[in-house]
Amino acid sequence: MGAGSLTCLMFVVVALNAIAAAAGLALFAVAIWVAADGYKLYPISGVSGKDDIFAGAWIAIFTGFAFFLTCIFGIFAALKRSRALMLVYLIIMFIIFLFECASAITAATNRDYLVGNSNFVKKQMLQYYGQDSTQGKQITQTWNRVMEQDECCGADGPQDWIVYNSTLKQMYPTYNWPLSCCKRLSTFDLQDPADCKVGRTGILFTKGCFNYIESVLSHYTWAVSWYGFSVLILVFFTLVIAMIYFMQLE
Known part of the structure; x- marks a missing residue:
């Protein structure tokens, strides 16, 4: 790959990591909102041990901030055009990616259990x-x-x-x-x-209260799980481009 093409690819990697860093920080903030449980419904899930939505939120707090920090490191590695730094970046990002997969899946499956019926x-x-x-x-x-x-x-009433x-x-x-x-x-x-x-x-x-409880837990799940999945898609695309960039470095 020519020097000009490699430079363009570098700027793509930098741009994607900047977007992913912002998305990770947003995930961090959203997960804190869920973990704080503003609607105070944790006892309903916690008393039975089915509190995986909140467990997923705590994992997302870690992964969201970890994505932010690692993406900043990725920008530095890309600008330095260092294979060693890019390799470290890719390994860390992949590990965090797996943790966030666990967070999103955990929250989604637990939500179905809690609000499948009353x-x-x-x-x-x-x-x-x-x-x-x-x-x-x-x-x-x-x-x-x-x-x-x-x-x-x-x-139900x-x-x-x-x-x-x-x-x-x-x-x-x-x-x-x-x-x-x-x-x-x-x-x-x-x-x-x-x-x-x-x-x-x-x-x-x-009227029964189940619709209200279902709505709140669904909001929590959307925040942790579905937003988490959207971040994962962005990170996956960023990782693919970063791998291509890594392989082109000498």
């Missing part, structure tokens, strides 16, 4: 809500917040608490459903406790 979330809710344990308290707080914020009740056996029913026989299933005043007091207990229309939230 039964898994419902079973967990009925088992742990109202339970006097660390996990029970976390699940209770999470469901109370979700039901009050999204104005919903149960996974308030009938979940009546049709199925639950810890709540065992511990509080006089309550058909949690009080968080009912509308509140601006002072956060129940609008009508008596009507709440009997489920009067207009006081009791009738």
